[in-house]
Amino acid sequence: MSTVVLDRPRPKSAARPVAPEPLIAMRNVCKGYGSGVTRNEVLTNINLNLRPGEFLAVVGFSGSGKTTLTKLLAGLETPDSGEIVMENQVITEPSQERGIVFQNYSLLPWLTVRGNISLSVDRVFRHWSKAQRREHTDKFIEMVGLSHAVHRRPHELSGGMRQRVSLARTLAMKPKVLLLDEPLSALDALTRATMQDEILKIWEEERQTCLLITNDVDEAILLADRIVPLNPGPNASLGPAFTVELDRPRVKTELNHNETFKGLRNAITNYLVAVRQKSREDQASASRTSPIELPDLKPRSLALPRKAILNSPV
Numbered sequence: 001m002s003t004v005v006l007d008r009p010r011p012k013s014a015a016r017p018v019a020p021e022p023l024i025a026m027r028n029v030c031k032g033y034g035s036g037v038t039r040n041e042v043l044t045n046i047n048l049n050l051r052p053g054e055f056l057a058v059v060g061f062s063g064s065g066k067t068t069l070t071k072l073l074a075g076l077e078t079p080d081s082g083e084i085v086m087e088n089q090v091i092t093e094p095s096q097e098r099g100i101v102f103q104n105y106s107l108l109p110w111l112t113v114r115g116n117i118s119l120s121v122d123r124v125f126r127h128w129s130k131a132q133r134r135e136h137t138d139k140f141i142e143m144v145g146l147s148h149a150v151h152r153r154p155h156e157l158s159g160g161m162r163q164r165v166s167l168a169r170t171l172a173m174k175p176k177v178l179l180l181d182e183p184l185s186a187l188d189a190l191t192r193a194t195m196q197d198e199i200l201k202i203w204e205e206e207r208q209t210c211l212l213i214t215n216d217v218d219e220a221i222l223l224a225d226r227i228v229p230l231n232p233g234p235n236a237s238l239g240p241a242f243t244v245e246l247d248r249p250r251v252k253t254e255l256n257h258n259e260t261f262k263g264l265r266n267a268i269t270n271y272l273v274a275v276r277q278k279s280r281e282d283q284a285s286a287s288r289t290s291p292i293e294l295p296d297l298k299p300r301s302l303a304l305p306r307k308a309i310l311n312s313p314v
């Protein structure tokens with residue numbers, strides 16, 4: 001009698017969540033400025049994935065290299081080594097797919113609010129009719145609450161209003177990725193809070209992939225899905241990512257009483273304080289181990305008259 005050996009049913013492998021392909025990936029990116037003794041190594045071995053539709057915040061201290069990171073992502077700077085890839089294309093130059101809003105809103109002073117925004121809209125959507133472009137421009141002016149000020153020029157606007165024009169101009173170009181480099185840091189606390197709410201509202205409507213650079217941990221938690229600390233430079237690298245597990249829509253006033261918010265704020269702040277402390281200790285021990293060698297100079301004569309010291313060639 002023959003025996004049939006049946007295949008044992010294989011246990012179904014546990015479904016592993018598949019991480020989405022990143023929209024932008026930074027791989028082992030290093031960047032410094034200058035050469036020789038003035039060389040400044042700013043960023044070292046940066047590995048970062050920006051996932052489609054996510055809001056990612058990078059927090060760090062002043063001078064650690066946050067703007068350098070944004071410029072690299074925008075294509076305004078190129079890495080010294082490593083690469084930055086967006087949808088299988090290495091980023092080598094700026095593109096309208098990556099819109100950037102800087103801290104110092106650079107508006108054209110001779111153009112009105114509408115003029116500043118429509119200039120970009122007309123360039124990007126030149127195949128649209130004039131009426132379509134106008135409607136599109138006005139939609140974004142309304143989105144940032146500036147419909148009452150369309151005819152004003154930048155000098156007739158407050159800092160917060162100018163930053164809104166800058167934001168609307170970038171959003172209106174419909175970039176795939178929005179790079180926000182400390183866009184609110186020049187604003188007073190109240191305007192900053194209003195703008196945070198507006199960015200949140202706009203992002204919740206549009207769901208564009210967004211990278212926010214900030215030095216404000218609370219701002220990062222309010223807005224982002226993930227927060228990545230940038231360790232202090234020189235040779236700044238990225239710290240571990242913190243996931244923000246807070247439901248949306250988020251309301252700033254309610255967050256202050258939320259235990260998850262408070263716990264996350266403590267964890268990120270403690271991390272940043274610890275890495276800064278370590279960086280200071282490392283720098284202090286490096287300067288102890290390699291003291292600056294001073295030349296062994298001896299005065300030829302301390303008795304020389306003052307005039308001779310000043311005027312005579314030695």
Ligand SMILES: Nc1ncnc2c1ncn2[C@@H]1O[C@H](COP(=O)(O)OP(=O)(O)OP(=O)(O)O)[C@@H](O)[C@H]1O
Pocket residue numbers: 033034040042060061062063064065066067068069
């Ligand atoms: N074009 C440049 N040439 C030379 N050095 C530069 C250049 N741009 C930036 N740096 C230096 O690189 C370092 C990081 O600068 P960066 O502006 O990226 O930091 P940051 O974290 O954005 O600072 P902040 O928060 O103060 O704006 C600083 O020491 C800065 O002086």
